[in-house]
Amino acid sequence: MSTAPQLVVHRDKELMARAAAARLITRIVDAQASRGSASVVLTGGRNGNGLLAALAAAPARDAVDWGRIDLWWGDERFLPDGDPERNATQARAALLDAVPLDPERVHAMPASDGPHGTDVDAAAAAYAEELARAAGPTDHGGVPEFDVLMLGVGPDTHVASLFPELPAVRETERTVVGVHGAPKPPPTRVTLTLPAIRAAREVWLLAAGEDKAEAAAIALSGAGEIQAPAAGAYGRARTLWLLDAAAASQLPRALYPPASA
Numbered sequence: 001m002s003t004a005p006q007l008v009v010h011r012d013k014e015l016m017a018r019a020a021a022a023r024l025i026t027r028i029v030d031a032q033a034s035r036g037s038a039s040v041v042l043t044g045g046r047n048g049n050g051l052l053a054a055l056a057a058a059p060a061r062d063a064v065d066w067g068r069i070d071l072w073w074g075d076e077r078f079l080p081d082g083d084p085e086r087n088a089t090q091a092r093a094a095l096l097d098a099v100p101l102d103p104e105r106v107h108a109m110p111a112s113d114g115p116h117g118t119d120v121d122a123a124a125a126a127y128a129e130e131l132a133r134a135a136g137p138t139d140h141g142g143v144p145e146f147d148v149l150m151l152g153v154g155p156d157t158h159v160a161s162l163f164p165e166l167p168a169v170r171e172t173e174r175t176v177v178g179v180h181g182a183p184k185p186p187p188t189r190v191t192l193t194l195p196a197i198r199a200a201r202e203v204w205l206l207a208a209g210e211d212k213a214e215a216a217a218i219a220l221s222g223a224g225e226i227q228a229p230a231a232g233a234y235g236r237a238r239t240l241w242l243l244d245a246a247a248a249s250q251l252p253r254a255l256y257p258p259a260s261a
């Protein structure tokens with residue numbers, strides 16, 4: 001079932017990052033209050049890391065019980081462990097090293113110097129198994145029900161490492177796949193697929209900057225998910241687009257009417 005996207009537009013990307021960080025804290029605290037723990041999927045990219053840095057600086061960050069949270073990734077650049085370009089390395093620098101997480105609950109995607117070596121497809125299959133082990137009997141499609149799954153939106157409408165027209169975005173069975181020949185470097189990546197993304201309770205798409213305006217307009221105007229992967233990213237309970245004014249500047253007026261005078 002697809003949930004209609006809701007849009008929240010902030011003045012600029014700094015405010016967007018701070019507001020999204022505050023929203024994430026609330027969401028995690030609520031999940032921990034109702035179910036004892038929270039499950040969050042992180043995204044790579046400037047917007048995702050901006051949000052994590054804003055969270056690190058937020059006074060309310062200590063409201064989160066960091067030992068009772070599972071962190072997963074929506075995609076990873078298939079590089080050696082600790083490489084500065086890895087999404088996990090960047091997330092650690094932005095936030096994760098500063099909070100008392102349970103290392104057993106930080107589920108980084110495999111690196112290219114890990115147990116599967118440079119076999120990205122084996123690495124993807126191993127991550128799918130890790131997700132399946134964490135899934136409960138009432139969860140959907142071999143992944144735990146993530147409370148919040150975040151995705152940065154690329155200028156070509158890619159999300160995670162699901163690029164327009166490439167095989168990964170067409171995957172309907174597997175939850176995690178290897179990506180070969182991605183147009184955004186590095187070319188080899190690991191990614192959740194659309195079915196895995198759609199198992200999340202809430203999916204948040206982050207888009208800031210003028211270079212995202214066209215992508216947001218296309219994805220929100222009824223484009224197909226093979227051509228515009230962001231259009232296929234939605235959550236079971238909620239789909240939220242978090243934008244800054246520049247990224248919202250080409251949206252159809254019906255979606256984002258100009259502010260009243």
Ligand SMILES: O=C(O)[C@H](O)[C@@H](O)[C@H](O)[C@H](O)COP(=O)(O)O
Pocket residue numbers: 043044045046047048075076077087151152153154155158159160161184
């Ligand atoms: O590994 C990556 O590069 C990503 O996870 C990718 O999907 C990213 O989120 C978008 O390209 C948006 O990135 P920006 O926020 O930097 O524009």
